[in-house]
Amino acid sequence: MEPHCKGLKAITSPHTGIVDWGVVTKHYGKNFEAQGGDIFCDYEVKGFRVNKESKAGEQSGLQYPVTVHGSKGKSIRCRYVVTCGGLFADRLAQLSGCNPVPRIVPFRGDYLLLKPEKCHLVNGNIYPVPNPRFPWLGVHLTPRVDGSVWLGPNAILSFKREGYSMMDFSLRDVVESISFSGLRKLAMRNISFGLGEMYRGVVISAQVKQLQRFVPELKAYDVTRGPSGVRAQALDADGQLVDDFVFDGGVGEIGSRVLHVRNAPSPAATSSLSIAKMIADKIQNTFTL
Numbered sequence: 001m002e003p004h005c006k007g008l009k010a011i012t013s014p015h016t017g018i019v020d021w022g023v024v025t026k027h028y029g030k031n032f033e034a035q036g037g038d039i040f041c042d043y044e045v046k047g048f049r050v051n052k053e054s055k056a057g058e059q060s061g062l063q064y065p066v067t068v069h070g071s072k073g074k075s076i077r078c079r080y081v082v083t084c085g086g087l088f089a090d091r092l093a094q095l096s097g098c099n100p101v102p103r104i105v106p107f108r109g110d111y112l113l114l115k116p117e118k119c120h121l122v123n124g125n126i127y128p129v130p131n132p133r134f135p136w137l138g139v140h141l142t143p144r145v146d147g148s149v150w151l152g153p154n155a156i157l158s159f160k161r162e163g164y165s166m167m168d169f170s171l172r173d174v175v176e177s178i179s180f181s182g183l184r185k186l187a188m189r190n191i192s193f194g195l196g197e198m199y200r201g202v203v204i205s206a207q208v209k210q211l212q213r214f215v216p217e218l219k220a221y222d223v224t225r226g227p228s229g230v231r232a233q234a235l236d237a238d239g240q241l242v243d244d245f246v247f248d249g250g251v252g253e254i255g256s257r258v259l260h261v262r263n264a265p266s267p268a269a270t271s272s273l274s275i276a277k278m279i280a281d282k283i284q285n286t287f288t289l
């Protein structure tokens with residue numbers, strides 16, 4: 001196994017093109033710090049404020065007019081702010097006065113794992129032809145860098161934005177989702193698909209049946225339950241799934257200093273470097289640097 005990028009040893013499988021994403025992001029972070037950036041983990045942004053700025057050309061002009069208020073009472077001063085909040089992108093946008101819509105609705109994706117003695121059944125990535133009604137790829141079979149094979153994911157409405165298990169529940173998230181007319185419209189249009197996904201989420205053999213279209217030899221006893229992810233699905237007021245990038249600012253003074261990336265749909269991880277370039281161009285055009 002040859003690494004694809006210098007310094008990223010054994011995190012990528014050239015045969016499948018799959019990478020260990022956690023390791024890749026750590027390297028992104030190291031590059032950022034090497035160029036003078038600071039990273040604060042465990043820091044929840046609670047609000048933005050623009051401090052009174054002196055007139056252009058005045059000696060006393062504020063260099064960092066924006067204050068980002070965070071958890072634990074810690075504030076950060078900066079010139080401009082770019083947010084990429086994933087599952088909380090709409091809430092971050094509202095902090096600078098943006099419209100709550102497009103709303104983020106969380107859809108959990110559960111994976112099944114192929115038992116180790118059955119991993120020989122899948123030698124490369126197997127993808128379905130996507131259903132044009134949905135922005136999701138549909139269940140696929142993915143050999144991973146560590147030799148395991150992931151099957152899925154499905155798409156089930158989650159009762160919590162960061163709800164990675166079936167039992168996770170947040171009253172605020174549920175109330176926000178079901179009181180949003182866009183979600184109700186989406187549900188009415190796709191009721192049988194939604195119920196089918198919920199059924200397949202509980203009954204493994206039903207999910208395996210879908211996968212047998214690609215690997216007919218697969219049996220329900222060849223798989224175990226695996227990890228889950230939660231998609232940050234942006235929905236518009238008509239219940240349409242937003243499948244393109246959405247950028248937003250805000251109102252008043254803060255609006256000219258904040259850029260929110262409100263929707264970065266999959267495969268935003270794979271294409272993160274190109275997306276970063278697009279965001280950098282957007283920053284050049286939006287802010288007076």
Ligand SMILES: Cc1cc2nc3c(=O)[nH]c(=O)nc-3n(C[C@H](O)[C@H](O)[C@H](O)COP(=O)(O)OP(=O)(O)OC[C@H]3O[C@@H](n4cnc5c(N)ncnc54)[C@H](O)[C@@H]3O)c2cc1C
Nearest residue numbers: 044045085086088109229230231264265266267268269270
């Ligand atoms: C099951 C699943 C499988 C996927 N598979 C693939 C794939 O194979 N390939 C691919 O390219 N993409 C895949 N994706 C999609 C990919 O993960 C997303 O498109 C991408 O992560 C979006 O990036 P983002 O920066 O917008 O959001 P995120 O990666 O979600 O990052 C948002 C960050 O903002 C932080 N945050 C939120 N609110 C606050 C706050 N108030 N203060 C501070 N921080 C905050 C969060 O903690 C998080 O770290 C998959 C997604 C899922 C759910």
